[in-house]
Amino acid sequence: MTSTLDLQKLAHDIKLWGLELGFDQVGITDCDLSTEESHLERWLANGYHGDMEYMARYGLMRARPAELQPGTRSVISVRMNYLPPLAKVAETLDNPARGYISRYALGRDYHKLLRNRLKQLGERIQQACSELQFRPFVDSAPIMERPLADKAGLGWTGKHTLLLNQQAGSFFFLGELLLDLPLPADKPVEAACGNCTACIQICPTGAIVAPYELDARRCISYLTIELNGSIPEEFRALIGNRIYGCDDCQLICPWNRYAVSSSETDFLPRQALHTPDLLTLWSWDENMFLKTTEGSAIRRIGFEKWQRNIAVALGNGPASEAVIQALQERRGQASVLVQEHIDWALQQLQTRQITDNKKQARLIRCIYKGLPAHA
Numbered sequence: 001m002t003s004t005l006d007l008q009k010l011a012h013d014i015k016l017w018g019l020e021l022g023f024d025q026v027g028i029t030d031c032d033l034s035t036e037e038s039h040l041e042r043w044l045a046n047g048y049h050g051d052m053e054y055m056a057r058y059g060l061m062r063a064r065p066a067e068l069q070p071g072t073r074s075v076i077s078v079r080m081n082y083l084p085p086l087a088k089v090a091e092t093l094d095n096p097a098r099g100y101i102s103r104y105a106l107g108r109d110y111h112k113l114l115r116n117r118l119k120q121l122g123e124r125i126q127q128a129c130s131e132l133q134f135r136p137f138v139d140s141a142p143i144m145e146r147p148l149a150d151k152a153g154l155g156w157t158g159k160h161t162l163l164l165n166q167q168a169g170s171f172f173f174l175g176e177l178l179l180d181l182p183l184p185a186d187k188p189v190e191a192a193c194g195n196c197t198a199c200i201q202i203c204p205t206g207a208i209v210a211p212y213e214l215d216a217r218r219c220i221s222y223l224t225i226e227l228n229g230s231i232p233e234e235f236r237a238l239i240g241n242r243i244y245g246c247d248d249c250q251l252i253c254p255w256n257r258y259a260v261s262s263s264e265t266d267f268l269p270r271q272a273l274h275t276p277d278l279l280t281l282w283s284w285d286e287n288m289f290l291k292t293t294e295g296s297a298i299r300r301i302g303f304e305k306w307q308r309n310i311a312v313a314l315g316n317g318p319a320s321e322a323v324i325q326a327l328q329e330r331r332g333q334a335s336v337l338v339q340e341h342i343d344w345a346l347q348q349l350q351t352r353q354i355t356d357n358k359k360q361a362r363l364i365r366c367i368y369k370g371l372p373a374h375a
Helices: 004-020 034-045 059-063 089-093 110-128 145-151 198-202 220-226 233-239 254-258 278-282 286-292 297-315 321-331 336-368
Strands: 025-029 074-081 134-137 172-179 208-210 242-244
Touching: 004 025, 004 074, 004 110, 025 145, 034 059, 074 110, 074 145, 110 134, 110 172, 145 172, 220 233, 220 242, 220 297, 233 297, 233 336, 242 297, 278 297, 278 321, 286 297, 297 321, 297 336, 321 336
Parallel strands: none
Antiparallel strands: 025 074, 074 172, 134 172
16 A cells, blocks of 8 residues: 555554544554453453443454454554643542542543544545554544553553553543554653552542452442442442542552543543532432433433432532531432432431530530540
């Protein structure tokens, strides 16, 4: 089709075009992921995918892009930063009366944006190679995005199983463009986690069961987004005020000191979701939920799971009369699934209220007797 020299120039041009389209980095690799197949098989055999049946449905095809898109010879891997300029992480996580939403979901759903940009990149390449066949993917097919990005030199796989970049941390989206063109591949970068295990230690539910090994069934992102039924009781208190996803393993990572804020306006936080009051969210009806989350990744979990998650967060928050009353009032109108989590939340709050009252009574007695409060 073209000479080796032409392919080298084309690879260089592709990276420039990708940057012009708003991607923060573009890498190129082949489609050989054979080294990932045994790990994928073990991961699935251990049941770490939980209820995500789609992870197992296509088996090893996930590690074989050429089977997904026949004729594929190269993969263009891209990343795009999504961290908001004012992330307000501590302001939300440290306030149990507010709900924490993973920073990637605060703006518009990234899937369409990235896919459209990848399609534009494919069309631009097609102008230079009229015979080119391409296909863009953004979480839309059984393909191992992170290993491809790793091979393409966009970063290395951290112990939390996310991709890390030395200049940009890990707060970025990934996407792929499969081509039937043998482009020269970029070299992977060297891993730089060293002896650090901060992500493993910080995980509230112990989901990172070993370095580079994630049991999704324990992950808060899975529990609040992917899981359709009841959240296991052993994890509910550990979820805290996280109502959609979790960023703890990223927030603690030293490399995210270099995380780059996104300049993409579509990723700017929606005011109603940035540092939301849990009681305000709980007061929404389904129409309000659908209206506020229109065009957002949050909408895909549906109103029932949204209520389920908020009920758990309320149960982990302040034991105020207002919260208890709001939960009780909604109980009769909620689904069986949500009712279960409301009952759990009420039990938590009432137990905490009794404990707080006993502490208060003890404090009053100590003061009355002139004793130190800790006596």
